[in-house]
Amino acid sequence: MGKVAIIGVGQSTFTRAYPGSVRELAFEGFRDAMKDAQISTKDIGASVICSAPEYDKQRSPAGVFAEYLGLNPQPTFYVETLCSSSSMGLRLAYSLISSGLHDVVAVIGFQKMSEISSAESQERMGRGADIQWESPFGTMMPAYYAMYARAHMAKYGTTPEDLALIRVKAGTYGELNEKAAYRKGVTLEMFANPEDRMASPVASPLRTGDCCANADGSSCIIVANEEKAKSFCKKPVWVKGLGAASTAVNLAGRDLFTGLTVAQQAGEQAYKMAGIGPKDIDVAEVHDCFTIAEMMAYENLGFAKPGEGKDLIRSKETYKEGSIPVNVDGGLLSKGHPIGATGGSQVRTVVLQLRGEAGAIQVKNPEFGLVHNIGGVGLYGNVTILGR
């Protein structure tokens, strides 16, 4: 089996309300990646379109996008695993290329969440959980993750201030990311001031500042086999390891509440495939839909032992200059979280880092990067390891 590379990455600016249709939004990330890869649509053998359904009216977006992006008559696929859709799309692209069916595949993620209200969006996201047995109690994503935060605090002594430190880090790098929706810095003082919006309770113990915000956005990753990668691209970034897992939707079917089993399992698979371990990772993008999610990711990916994630953020080891820089593009907390586009945006950041093209957020000479992308409340987990 030959190697698989990423030869182009792109994303739209993530924004609160995109002033255009979903196909136009998808075009922005696609154009960015095509200019990066410097190839033409004829070079692409298939497209994989990734999003979570029900945020816009378009059914079966793959067909509409394939036309709008100039990717007819090539086959197109639709992949959905909620917030990890585009990482799962990358996994599909990897298999399409490894099997020899296609040489070059475009993975396009998108979400236009602004077509519905925030409360409607919470209701839809809540229905990404168990609609028969949980949603009738009035569940929503922040409350589920808040239950993990509460359990983590009870077992390990993690504090709300530890979680706030993660948001402060996100703000530090969000200010530098011109594609981020929220570019303002965040301070611990904001969390300490009950009048400040950051401190207002959402679902205890999580506060507004602990939660990422909805956004509109698109991303695109162009994936190629070894031969095409070497002919098209001066600095191909290789897919070294892939992992993916699923678990019970209903929390009643789970045993771990201080971490996500899907992240542990996907991480183990990806490390094994890449033949490396957590200490070899030079830069990581993790799924910080909530501050507690980044804290658990430190531990689930082996950057810290269980319960010691708080020590990593307290000592700033996950800042750009630290031993394991995490989310130095501002993460979902600063960029915003356009569900289907998020994984592709995370991959883009790591690819730019590995090429040495990350600008103000460039970490020093990275060899391996990791992307951790979670769908639902730890329902789906994808970990991808990339290398030079």
Add this chain to the structure above:
Amino acid sequence: MGKKDTDVRFSKFGTVSFTATTKVNDFIGSLEQGKVMGTRCKGCGMVFFPPRADCYKCLSSDMEWFEVSGKGKLVSYSKLEYAPVGFDKDLPYSIALLDYGTYKVFGRIASDVPEAEIKVGMEMKTVVNTLSNNQLNYVFQKA
């Protein structure tokens, strides 16, 4: 002869139900009698809460009901200050998970339990509750 009536009892479950028909509709019949029930597979003995009509372990669909009784330990909870569409009249409310050892129960903490008295690890029991819109669910009370 008219069309056979469809059993839509499950639309009674929770503030807003998103499911009307299910093979475990008798769960609602039990709620109406003040009991919260799970299922046990007659083939292999697997215990399920929430109740299931089908066993993934031995593929049997021959199930018997058992009552959720005794005390469970509070695994975690969260008090919501915002709610999804359709649930705002219930605010504030707390969702929670109880561990009964061989199964767990996801639900709400009874609204009359003061938040200051809620602690992870405390013992609670599951009781049937009638909501203000006459829908049925179950809540956790101090054991």
